[in-house]
Amino acid sequence: xxxxxxxxxxxxxxxxxxxxxxxxxxxxxxxxxxxxxxxxxxxxxxxxxxxxxxxxxxxxxxxxxxxxxxxxxxxxxxxxxxxxxxxxxxxxxxxxxxxxxxxxxxxxxxxxxxxxxxxxxxxxxxxxxxxxxxxxxxxxxxxxxxxxxxxxxxxxxxxxxxxxxxxxxxxxxxxxxxxxxxxxxxxxxxxxxxxxxxxxxxxxxxxxxxxxxxxxxxxxxxxxxxxxxxxxxxxxxxxxxxxxxxxxxxxxx
Amino acid sequence: xxxxxxxxxxxxxxxxxxxxxxxxxxxxxxxxxxxxxxxxxxxxxxxxxxxxxxxxxxxxxxxxxxxxxxxxxxxxxxxxxxxxxxxxxxxxxxxxxxxxxxxxxxxxxxxxxxxxxxxxxxxxxxxxxxxxxxxxxxxxxxxxxxxxxxxxxxxxxxxxxxxxxxxxxxxxxxxxxxxxxxxxxxxxxxxxxxxxxxxxxxxxxxxxxxxxxxxxxxxxxxxxxxxxxxxxxxxxxxxxxxxxxxxxxxxxxxxxxxxxxxxxxxxxxxxxxxxxxxxxxxxxxxxxxxxxxxxxxxxxxxxxxxxxxxxxxxxxxxxxxxxxxxxxxxxxxxxxxxxxxxxxxxxxxxxxxxxxxxxxxxxxxxxxxxxxxxxxxxxxxxxxxxxxxxxxxxxxxxxxxxxxxxxxxxxxxxxxxxxxxxxxxxxxxxxxxxxxxxxxx
Numbered sequence: 288x289x290x291x292x293x294x295x296x297x298x299x300x301x302x303x304x305x306x307x308x309x310x311x312x313x314x315x316x317x318x319x320x321x322x323x324x325x326x327x328x329x330x331x332x333x334x335x336x337x338x339x340x341x342x343x344x345x346x347x348x349x350x351x352x353x354x355x356x357x358x359x360x361x362x363x364x365x366x367x368x369x370x371x372x373x374x375x376x377x378x379x380x381x382x383x384x385x386x387x388x389x390x391x392x393x394x395x396x397x398x399x400x401x402x403x404x405x406x407x408x409x410x411x412x413x414x415x416x417x418x419x420x421x422x423x424x425x426x427x428x429x430x431x432x433x434x435x436x437x438x439x440x441x442x443x444x445x446x447x448x449x450x451x452x453x454x455x456x457x458x459x460x461x462x463x464x465x466x467x468x469x470x471x472x473x474x475x476x477x478x479x480x481x482x483x484x485x486x487x488x489x490x491x492x493x494x495x496x497x498x499x500x501x502x503x504x505x506x507x508x509x510x511x512x513x514x515x516x517x518x519x520x521x522x523x524x525x526x527x528x529x530x531x532x533x534x535x536x537x538x539x540x
Numbered sequence: 541x542x543x544x545x546x547x548x549x550x551x552x553x554x555x556x557x558x559x560x561x562x563x564x565x566x567x568x569x570x571x572x573x574x575x576x577x578x579x580x581x582x583x584x585x586x587x588x589x590x591x592x593x594x595x596x597x598x599x600x601x602x603x604x605x606x607x608x609x610x611x612x613x614x615x616x617x618x619x620x621x622x623x624x625x626x627x628x629x630x631x632x633x634x635x636x637x638x639x640x641x642x643x644x645x646x647x648x649x650x651x652x653x654x655x656x657x658x659x660x661x662x663x664x665x666x667x668x669x670x671x672x673x674x675x676x677x678x679x680x681x682x683x684x685x686x687x688x689x690x691x692x693x694x695x696x697x698x699x700x701x702x703x704x705x706x707x708x709x710x711x712x713x714x715x716x717x718x719x720x721x722x723x724x725x726x727x728x729x730x731x732x733x734x735x736x737x738x739x740x741x742x743x744x745x746x747x748x749x750x751x752x753x754x755x756x757x758x759x760x761x762x763x764x765x766x767x768x769x770x771x772x773x774x775x776x777x778x779x780x781x782x783x784x785x786x787x788x789x790x791x792x793x794x795x796x797x798x799x800x801x802x803x804x805x806x807x808x809x810x811x812x813x814x815x816x817x818x819x820x821x822x823x824x825x826x827x828x829x830x831x832x833x834x835x836x837x838x839x840x841x842x843x844x845x846x847x848x849x850x851x852x853x854x855x856x857x858x859x860x861x862x863x864x865x866x867x868x869x870x871x872x873x874x875x876x877x878x879x880x881x882x883x884x885x886x887x888x889x890x891x892x893x894x895x896x897x898x899x900x901x902x903x904x905x906x907x908x909x910x911x912x913x914x915x916x917x918x919x920x921x922x923x924x925x926x927x928x929x930x931x932x933x934x935x936x937x938x939x940x941x942x943x944x945x946x947x948x949x950x951x952x953x954x955x956x957x958x959x960x961x962x963x964x965x966x967x968x969x970x971x972x973x974x975x976x977x978x979x980x981x
Contacts (some may be wrong), residue, residue, distance in 0.1 A: 338933070390936050394936050
């Protein structure tokens with residue numbers, strides 16, 4: 288059974304058709320990259336999966352681990368092992384990273400009928416995972432993303448992912464706005480966390496990220512659908528030739 | 541004011557003329573206040589300052605005057621929950637406006653030159669103190685101030701000598717005993733911080749018993765040159781207590797006044813907080829937080845009165861308003877012609893959790909000097925949906941995500957509290973009201 292199965296997904300935003308019959312299947316242990324020009328629906332796909340409101344699902348279904356994702360609240364989706372690394376992480380003044388993660392981890396544990404982690408274990412875990420993305424432990428006491436640089440925000444997303452240990456992580460343009468050093472740190476974090484039981488969907492514009500996080504599959508999205516799929520070499524071809532040749536292929540000229 | 545109440549008031553006023561009360565303030569002052577009160581009565585909605593304050597309780601409830609101390613059937617353990625700390629505060633307890641020595645806890649050994657006690661004792665000790673009483677209030681002639689001047693019988697008195705830094709806070713605790721009667725209590729507190737003195741004052745008010753009660757209190761604070769006065773109000777009354785409290789501060793040069801007002805679960809609260817900045821290089825900080833549920837009402841009227849140059853006032857009030865509760869905020873900044881180089885800042889932010897919650901917020905800037913910096917801002921909104929989704933996307937339930945965001949909104953003010961016991965008490969109360977699970981705190 289595949290971990291994620293999206294079938295014929297069509298979504299409108301404010302009466303505008305964004306996704307038009309999208310299909311995607313992801314199995315444990317795989318990394319999928321989704322590429323495509325601006326405005327083709329990549330972020331919409333990520334947000335619909337995470338359960339953000341404001342999207343009209345017209346038809347299709349998303350099955351995650353055999354469950355119908357559409358029936359679940361955003362928190363239930365997260366607790367069942369789905370993670371979205373936000374393109375634009377929100378700043379939350381007054382809520383510390385530590386408190387945020389303590390709540391998130393313990394709420395997730397509660398949903399899985401596990402005891403909450405005690406304070407010491409939790410602190411050890413946080414420090415360890417923060418190291419993964421080279422964040423100093425002082426950042427744990429800072430308010431969530433408040434005053435963080437673009438790179439710090441993205442590293443914080445990966446840190447949260449490391450804390451929650453999802454089965455499937457969707458990285459929505461995690462590389463945008465990152466300098467090369469931050470890009471390496473973020474990619475390194477992902478590579479350490481990947482294993483045969485989890486999977487990643489990496490949404491990106493650029494091939495650059497994919498030389499650090501090497502995908503098993505590359506999909507090209509255009510006009511609300513996946514129009515071409517291939518291996519990692521597809522990403523290189525897109526980087527060299529742009530998207531026009533794909534548009535021509537689809538339109539048949 | 542109905543005829544019956546008027547008759548009652550006249551009778552009590554006459555009775556009081558025979559009592560020690562006359563020694564607290566000049567009889568003439570008391571009489572003229574009462575005369576004016578009889579002419580004008582209590583304020584009403586036609587007056588700008590009382591436009592959003594529903595004072596119908598004055599007509600609907602038949603109040604009696606509390607005329608003497610009655611603490612004979614009260615024991616310390618009944619007020620244990622109201623204390624901040626057993627040994628780490630000077631505790632002054634008043635019952636319906638009268639000093640209860642029995643319930644107070646002063647242990648002043650080793651504090652030789654300071655005075656903490658009742659106004660009556662202080663004035664007996666040194667008659668000069670009564671010259672201060674009312675001297676800050678000459679411009680306040682609203683009905684509640686006049687009523688207080690006419691009828692108060694006692695209150696807290698604090699004198700901190702020059703350059704003395706008092707380590708423990710002074711807790712002025714008022715208990716409205718509403719077990720058997722429907723009382724009006726009047727109280728007058730007087731705080732004198734001498735040159736270079738530092739003191740922390742906390743005022744709280746609670747009700748025991750289930751009848752309605754009305755507590756009308758005034759605190760006069762004189763912050764002399766270079767003094768630092770931290771002034772806290774913690775209002776968590778729950779029962780049917782109608783609270784009207786005025787704090788009038790007079791600041792002299794280089795003094796710092798930090799006022800913090802926390803209003804949680806009030807029934808009816810009106811706070812008037814006025815600081816007269818009467819010297820150069822003063823700092824006046826007004827902080828406030830209110831969290832209102834059900835049909836609760838909290839009204840904060842503040843005035844930063846800049847009468848001298850080179851001073852700063854900084855005001856931050858925040859509120860969460862739920863259900864059918866009502867909040868009023870009116871922040872006035874007055875910069876008098878001589879008060880050049882004034883910096884005055886004001887902000888009032890609100891989160892409304894229900895469509896039926898009401899907020900009336902109004903900045904009022906009156907600036908008569910030309911070289912000043914003043915700014916103000918007021919906002920009202922709901923919980924930020926983006927933040928909510930972000931938290932939920934990490935597995936946090938909607939209810940807890942909301943609570944976390946609301947508690948963060950309050951924390952900015954709560955974290956500034958310098959008295960650890962008070963901070964914990966307020967934090968716990970807010971966590972409880974927000975249903976925040978223990979593992980988070």
